[in-house]
Amino acid sequence: MINMKYDVIVVGGGHAGCEAANASAKQGLKVALITSNINNIADMPCNPSIGGTAKGIVVREIDALGGLMGRVADISHLQIKMLNSGKGPAVASLRAQGDKVTYPKNMLKELRSIKTLDIIEAMIEDIIVEDNTIKGVITADGTKYECTCLILTTGTYLKSKILVGSTHKFEGPHGEESSKHLSDKLREHGLEIIRLKTGTPQRIDPDTVDYSKLSVEEGDKTPWTFSFDLEPQYDVNKQRVCYLVYTNENTHKIIMDNLDKSAMYGGYAEGIGPRYCPSIEDKVVRFKDKDRHQLFLEPESNYYPDLYLQGFSTSMPIDVQEKMVHSLVGLENAKILKYAYAIEYDAINPLQMLPSEENKIIHNLYTAGQINGTSGYEEAAGQGLIAGINAGLRCRGKDPLILKRNESYIGVLLDDLVTKGTKEPYRLLTSRAEYRLILRHDNADLRLREYGYQVGIVTEEQHNRLLKKIDDINNLTEELKNIRITVKNESDSIKESIGDLTKGESLYNLLKRPEIKIDQLKEYIENDYSNEVYGIVEIQVKYEGYIAKTNKEVEKMLKLEEKQIPEDIDYDKVKNIASEAKQKLKDVRPLTLAQASRISGVNPVDISVLSIYLKKEYGKDK
C-alpha cells in the first residue's frame, strides 16, 4: 500500500466534515475528506430545515467566516422565512426548508471545485498516534493515510444503534454501516467516551394526507438569503408550504397505553436524549395537562414525495406508530413511508477538548459535530468550520482562532462545550447567549468576516463588500446625526407619527422614538443605502442604550478573559478553594479566569483565591 500524506484529513462528510474540509483546503493546504459513502455527503438524515432560532444566526456566522452552509442553502431550499421578526432584533433568525436532494448535490459541487481537496470513500477504523500526536488514520481494509492534523466528524456513526421499540440494529441512518471500532480505539488512547441518543420522526406519503383538515404554513413574501454575498435566487410565490397537525386525546391514550413498548420507557436504550428535542412519548408523559401538541408536515424535497412529520419522533414499535399516526386528524389514512426511530451513538466528552477544538490528550487531533456531543446541522457546521480553520492554522504554524462569547454563537457553543461539558446532545438556543443583543443575524459579517479574511478563506471581493458596508453604516449614521428637520406641512408624511416639529430635531434622535421607523426618514436622507444598511443602523440607533449596556458587561468579562491560567497549574496546591470547585477546575482545566468563572460550582470567592494564587506563583504578568 502506498501511504498518502496530507496536511489535513477530515473523517466524515456530514455538515461538520464539509465545512472542515473547505476551511482547511481554502488555506492552500492539501486536504482529504474521507467518508464511508460519497452519496451521503452533506446528508440531512433528520429534519429538512436549515437555520431556525439561534441556528439561523450560526449559518450567517459560517457565511461571514467563509464557510459554505449559507450559500449552499440559499440555492437549495423549498421555503424560507424570518422567525421572531416581531419580537426584537436579536432573536430574529432565518429558517429554510432545505431540499434534501439539492442541498447535498450543491455541497458536493462546492467541494469538488476546491483543487487541493481529495474526496475518498473509505471506513476509518483506527488512528495512528505517536508521542501523543496524531500521525494518520487506518481504513477498514488496512490502508494508511498520513496527516499533520486530523479532524474527526463522525456524526452518529460511532457504534450507532437504531432502536424501534424493543428491536435494535447496529447501523447508522439509512441502514449505513457504522464504525464499530473507532470509538474503542479512541478510548484506548485515553479519551472518555459518552453515549448519547437522538431520534427522528416518521415520513408520510403525501398522497395519503387529507389536506382539507390541515392549515397551511407559508414562507415569507420578503425574499431572504443567508449569505452576505448572494442575491435571492428564488421566486417568493413559488415556495412549498408546510402543514400544521395536532395530536389529540386519542393519540395521547395510545401512547400512554403502550409506554412500556417504547425503547426509551421500556428500558431498551442507555443513551441520554436531549431535553429540547423530546420524543412524543416524553412530551405526553411530562406535560400531562396539555391536551394537544403541535406537529408539522414538511416537504423534504422536490425530487421525492416524503413529508417529514416534525414533532412526532418516537421509539415505539411500528404497530403502535401506525395507530399513533392514524389518530391524527388529516392523517387517518396516511401511509407511513419510513418509521420513526431512535439512534444511540458514541461521542467524546467535550471537556477533553480545547476551545480551538483540538483534543487535550492527542495533539493535532480535532473533533467537530455530534462527536463532541452536539446536535443539529448548524452546530455541526459551525464547529467543522472552526476545526478546519484551526487545523489549517496549526499546519501553517499559526495561533488558533478562538471566537469569544461576545463575538458569535459559535463562540458560545464552543465555550459551553469546553467549560460545562454536556450530558445530553447540545443544541444552541438564543437563551444560551448572554450578549445576544450584539449577536444578531444582521451583523454577523461585521462581527466575523475580518477573521475569515485574516485566515485566508474569505476572498478579497467578499472582504471589500464588508469594507463598503462599514463605510455605508458610518456615513448613514453621520447623515442621521447631521440632518435636522422641522415638520409643519400637512404634506410631510411623517407628521402623522410625530405631529408638529417646529423646533427642529436630528433624524438620529427622531429614530430613537419607538413609533418612528427608518423608512419614514428615507426621504430626508441624501445618499442611497441598501436595505441591509438601513436595517442595521436602525437597530444600532434604536437600541443604542441597550447595546451600550451589553458592551459594558462584555468589557467586564473580557478583562477576566485576559487573565490566563497556566496549563500546568496544580489545583491541589491552591489553598482555600472549595473542594467542589477544585474538582470542577481539575475536570475542565479552564484557560482563563473568565472561563473558570463560568463553570457551575465555581464561586466568585474561588476565583479571587485562584487569582491570588496565580499572582503569587506566576508573577505579575499572568
Add this chain to the structure above:
Amino acid sequence: MNENICAISTALGVGAISIIRASGPEVIEITNKIFKGKDLTKVETHSITYGHIVDHDEIIDEVLVSVMKAPKTFTMEDVVEINSHGGISTTNRILELLLENGCRLADPGEFTKKAFLNGRIDLVEAEGINDLIVSQTESQRKFAINRLNGNLSKLIKDMRKDIMELEGKLEVAFDYPDEIEDEEELTYQELKDTMINIKTKLTKLVNSYKNASIIKDGINVSIVGKPNVGKSSILNHLLDEDKAIVTDIAGTTRDIVEGTLSLNGIKLNLTDTAGIRETEDLVESIGVKKSLDIISNSDLVIFVLNNSEEVTKEELDLIKNTNVNKIVFINKCDLASKINMDLLKELPVIKGNTKEANGLDELKNRIVEMFNLEQINSSDFNYISNARELALVKKAEKVVSESINNLTATLPFEIVADDLRISYVALGEIIGETYEEDILDEIFSKFCVGK
C-alpha cells in the same frame, strides 16, 4: 475593575466610630457631592478633612474624611474613608448616599481583590489575605444561610419565581416559535400586571425598612418652643423623671437634653431644645441654632405654644417650614387664651396644661396614631435589616419600574426579556442567588418543546 465600590468597614453599631470606605476612580468626587466642608477634590492626598455629610441640605453627621489618592493606597485606586459617629442608622444612611451617588456595594473581600489585582499586595501578604477572604466569606455564607430561612428571602423568591415564569414563557417562544400556539403567548398586559405587583411589594419592603429602623432606632422627637413655654415640663412628664432642668427663668435649658421612653414598645428619643427667640446671649444663640438643626434631624417635632401669649411670626414660620411630622401643643390652657386659632388651621393641635398633666395622654395617643405604631410589629424587622439590602431592594425596585415603563411603551419582547432578566438578577443579588442555568431549567421543565 474601574468601578467605584463602597462598604462599611467597621462592625455595625459596635464601635464608637464607624468607617465607611470607598475605592475607585471617582470616589473623591462622589464623596464631595455629599460632603459639606472643604472641597475634597482639592485637598492634599493622605489628609483628613473635617466637615459634614449632607443629603442636599440635611446634615446627616459630623465626620472626618480621609482622602488618599492613587496609587499609594491599599487598592492602588483613589480611596476615601469616612469616619462617622457610628450608630446603625447614621452609618447606613451615609452608605446609602454613596450608593445613590454612583458607588456600588463592594462584594465580600473586594477591596482586597482590587488591591491584589492592581498589584498592591506582595507575595508574602497574599497568603495571609487569602485566609482573610475565606473567613469573610465564611461569615457571609452563614449570614446568607440565616437569611434563607427568613421572610425577606421567601418574599424575594416568590417574586423571582413569578419573573422566571414569564421569562421562561418569553424565551421558549423565542427559541421555539413554531411550538407555542398563539393563545399561549404572553400579552403586554399580563407582563405588566405581574411587574406592577412586584413593584408594589418592593415598595412595601422599602417602607418596612423605615418601620424596622423605627423599631431599632426609635423615633426622634424634638420639643421646640419659646423659652419658658413648658418644654421641659412636657419632657419630664413624658419621662416621669426630673431629667431636664425646669425653672421659671427663661433660657435655663441650654444644652439639648435627651431621654427616652417606650411607647407601645417603640422607643421615643426625646429632645428638649433651648427656646427659640432672637437673643444677644452667645450661649443661648448656640442653643437656638442647634434647635433648628435638630428639627431637620427629627422624625417628629412638638411645638409648644403658650396659651396666654399671641403666636409670634417666628413661631409660625418655624412651624410652617418644618417638613417632618409635627404636633402643636398649646400649654397653659388654664390661662386665658390669646392665640388666634385661625393661624393654626389644618395643624394637629393638642391643648393641655402641664402643671396638671392635662393633654399629655392625648399627645401620646396622637404619636401612636401618627406613626401607626399599633401597626408596626416586629415582623417588619425581619425583612430588610441593613443598608446593603435596602440598596439592593431599591435597585431592584428601580429596574422593575423601568421594565414597567418599557412594557407601557410596548418595546419588543426581546427587550422586555432583557429587563426581566435584569430584574431577576437584581432580586437574586438580595438573597445571593444568580441567574445562569435557571432559565434553561425553567424552559425545559415547564414547556413542551422540540422537534
